[in-house]
Amino acid sequence: MKDIKEKSLSLIFTICHFSSRESLNDGCALLCHNRGIHKLKKMSKEEISISIDARGSYCPGPMIELIKAIRQAEVGEVVELLSSEEGSLSDIPAWIEKAKHELVAIIKEDGYNRFLVRKKR
Amino acid sequence: MNRIIVIGGGFSGLTIANKLTKKARKYDLDITLIEPKDHNFYEPDLVFYAFNNKKMSKLYKLMHKLVKKKVNLIGMRAKKVETEKKKVILEDGTVLYYDYLILATGVKYIEKDFKYSEQQHIHNFYSPSATEKFRQMIKRFNGGTIVISPSTVPYKCPPDSEEFTFILDSYLKKRKLRDKTTIKFLYPLSVPFTVKEAAVVVAEMYKKRGIEFVPYCNYEKVDIKNNKFISFEGEEIEYDELVLLPIHEGQDVIKESGLGDKEGYIPTDKFTLQVKGHPNIYAIGDCTDLLLLKLVLFPTILHLQS
Ligand SMILES: Cc1cc2nc3c(=O)[nH]c(=O)nc-3n(C[C@H](O)[C@H](O)[C@H](O)COP(=O)(O)OP(=O)(O)OC[C@H]3O[C@@H](n4cnc5c(N)ncnc54)[C@H](O)[C@@H]3O)c2cc1C
Numbered sequence: 001m002k003d004i005k006e007k008s009l010s011l012i013f014t015i016c017h018f019s020s021r022e023s024l025n026d027g028c029a030l031l032c033h034n035r036g037i038h039k040l041k042k043m044s045k046e047e048i049s050i051s052i053d054a055r056g057s058y059c060p061g062p063m064i065e066l067i068k069a070i071r072q073a074e075v076g077e078v079v080e081l082l083s084s085e086e087g088s089l090s091d092i093p094a095w096i097e098k099a100k101h102e103l104v105a106i107i108k109e110d111g112y113n114r115f116l117v118r119k120k121r
Numbered sequence: 122m123n124r125i126i127v128i129g130g131g132f133s134g135l136t137i138a139n140k141l142t143k144k145a146r147k148y149d150l151d152i153t154l155i156e157p158k159d160h161n162f163y164e165p166d167l168v169f170y171a172f173n174n175k176k177m178s179k180l181y182k183l184m185h186k187l188v189k190k191k192v193n194l195i196g197m198r199a200k201k202v203e204t205e206k207k208k209v210i211l212e213d214g215t216v217l218y219y220d221y222l223i224l225a226t227g228v229k230y231i232e233k234d235f236k237y238s239e240q241q242h243i244h245n246f247y248s249p250s251a252t253e254k255f256r257q258m259i260k261r262f263n264g265g266t267i268v269i270s271p272s273t274v275p276y277k278c279p280p281d282s283e284e285f286t287f288i289l290d291s292y293l294k295k296r297k298l299r300d301k302t303t304i305k306f307l308y309p310l311s312v313p314f315t316v317k318e319a320a321v322v323v324a325e326m327y328k329k330r331g332i333e334f335v336p337y338c339n340y341e342k343v344d345i346k347n348n349k350f351i352s353f354e355g356e357e358i359e360y361d362e363l364v365l366l367p368i369h370e371g372q373d374v375i376k377e378s379g380l381g382d383k384e385g386y387i388p389t390d391k392f393t394l395q396v397k398g399h400p401n402i403y404a405i406g407d408c409t410d411l412l413l414l415k416l417v418l419f420p421t422i423l424h425l426q427s
Binding site: 064067099 | 336
């Protein structure tokens with residue numbers, strides 16, 4: 001059950017992103033008040049293998065940091081990336097799609113976004 | 122007396138050591154530069170030398186002619202820095218003590234899996250020997266697929282792979298080989314340059330010139346038998362000739378002295394160039410972890426200047 005909830009949330013976030021940046025922001029704001037997202041935030045903290053704080057880093061810094069971390073991670077592990085860089089919202093999901101990893105969630109925090117990415121291969 | 126040691130006599134170390142001599146009397150400075158090479162090499166010209174017949178020797182200048190008299194030049198490699206004791210150990214065991222240390226060791230190139238330099242169809246233009254090998258190949262080239270990849274970011278000079286690609290395109294046109302050649306430009310990011318505004322222009326020019334652009338293409342390995350570039354993203358791209366820029370890392374002396382991050386780049390304050398956590402050590406140039414910042418700022422500055 002927990003799993004399904006997590007998956008559906010991640011789906012919502014992914015969909016939010018791919019529909020448009022504005023809708024992602026609205027979607028996040030809305031969902032941040034949802035109990036589910038608190039759960040996702042808490043749960044994912046325990047699951048995260050590598051965490052990178054790229055806040056304040058210019059484009060393409062966060063993207064590069066993510067690629068480096070995914071290289072280091074084992075298949076199945078989750079990498080967390082914190083980025084305050086606007087372009088990350090389009091670049092990171094596009095890279096994840098091409099590289100065939102899984103975008104677990106994009107969580108909007110105060111002044112930055114948290115990307116949770118699972119290495120799939 | 123204030124003892125200043127500069128490790129590395131490339132553009133950064135050489136400039137800083139020479140500049141400091143102007144303040145030597147006022148601040149009672151004793152300046153030492155440690156550099157194992159007896160020459161300095163002007164590498165930015167390699168992009169052009171790849172396509173001309175000029176002598177590589179034109180790019181070399183002897184170190185002792187470039188260094189000011191007030192600088193003590195030591196022609197050796199620094200092996201280790203012991204920050205607590207403020208000392209530098211040289212490769213022959215000599216110990217030098219400093220009050221201030223300046224690190225200017227640049228980057229080293231790493232060859233993953235195999236020696237690229239020994240592969241007939243793999244090239245780069247980051248060293249004189251590799252550039253010479255490319256020169257020989259391109260003179261004999263009669264058409265086919267040329268793939269260009271900067272491997273992955275960060276790398277020394279953000280605009281050089283695009284520059285190289287444009288020159289290659291013009292060169293092949295002149296030799297009436299362009300119709301017989303496919304040029305593919307693989308880039309680690311979504312656009313073919315580090316600064317998006319400039320990347321849009323590069324992308325348009327590539328399109329006009331029929332240069333194929335492959336986004337999100339980070340180097341993973343090469344299948345030498347089948348002449349295939351394999352990306353970290355899982356793509357396989359065939360080539361006849363591959364121009365693959367070497368992967369960069371910090372120097373061993375930095376790693377062994379505990380002064381670098383995982384890749385051996387020195388965590389450096391971007392405003393003061395002070396090495397983080399070491400008030401009397403400074404770092405300058407490619408050895409710093411600001412190489413990534415250069416990816417963004419350097420092209421932007423060039424862009425604004427132009
Ligand atoms: C093809 C090409 C084109 C380029 N074009 C441009 C351009 O147009 N504009 C531009 O601004 N930049 C350009 N660059 C980048 C520029 O050349 C580098 O950023 C610059 O050389 C860096 O200087 P540096 O002194 O930091 O490092 P380096 O020049 O690499 O010098 C480091 C020095 O440290 C020494 N060293 C290393 N380890 C030790 C040790 N243990 N002990 C003592 N000494 C040590 C080395 O021998 C070396 O001499 C280009 C680079 C290339 C390859």
